[in-house]
Amino acid sequence: MGLIVTTGATGRLGGRVAALLAAAGAEQRLVSRQAGRVAPLAGARAVSAEYGDAGAVRRALEGASTVLFVSASESADRLDRHRTFVDAARDAGVDHLVYISFYGAAPDATFTLARDHWATEQHI
Numbered sequence: 215m216g217l218i219v220t221t222g223a224t225g226r227l228g229g230r231v232a233a234l235l236a237a238a239g240a241e242q243r244l245v246s247r248q249a250g251r252v253a254p255l256a257g258a259r260a261v262s263a264e265y266g267d268a269g270a271v272r273r274a275l276e277g278a279s280t281v282l283f284v285s286a287s288e289s290a291d292r293l294d295r296h297r298t299f300v301d302a303a304r305d306a307g308v309d310h311l312v313y314i315s316f317y318g319a320a321p322d323a324t325f326t327l328a329r330d331h332w333a334t335e336q337h338i
Contacts, residue, residue, distance in 0.1 A: 216279030219308075221245045223252045223260065227314065228284045232258060245274045265295040271302035280310040285334070288327060296334040313338055 218235060222228025223244035232244055236255035244252045244260045252260035263270035265286050275281055281303055286295050303311050319331035 216309075217241050217243060217277050219243045219245055219275055219278040219281040221265075221282060222284030224248070225284060228282065229253065231282055243274065243278065245271075265299045266291065268298050268302045268305075271299050272306045275303050275306035275308055278306065278308050280312065281308050283311055283313045285314055285316075285331065292327075293330050293333050296330070297337050300334070300337050311338060 218240050220228050220232045220235065220242055223232050223246045228244075232242060232255055233253075235242055236258055240257060242255070242258040244255070244258050245263050246252050246260060247262060247264055249260040249262040261274045263274040265271065283299060283303070286292050286299075289295070300311070313334060315335055316325075316328045316331040318325075319328045319335060321329060321332055323329050323332065
């Protein structure tokens, strides 16, 4: 198993996945907007990167074979930040991008965030 990058490492989902991977002995890089807030885990190193900062994301993902991409919080520029992240993952040479989307994501979904998820899926 190669290097795994887990985003959203200070959140509920990303933090739980990171803890499970650490317990399994995986080598991880944990990405958060504030690396200092990431709980220390065996085999893991925390780095700071904002999804909208292509250079920081690319550096955070370099050398990763697999990336868990937890979607960004709701904001007016959320889709732009998602696209920047996906493009940076491609540029960093990530082999496998796992995106946490939304059930029922579609361009005509009544829930706005489901439309954002659909657009992110299409970009991937």
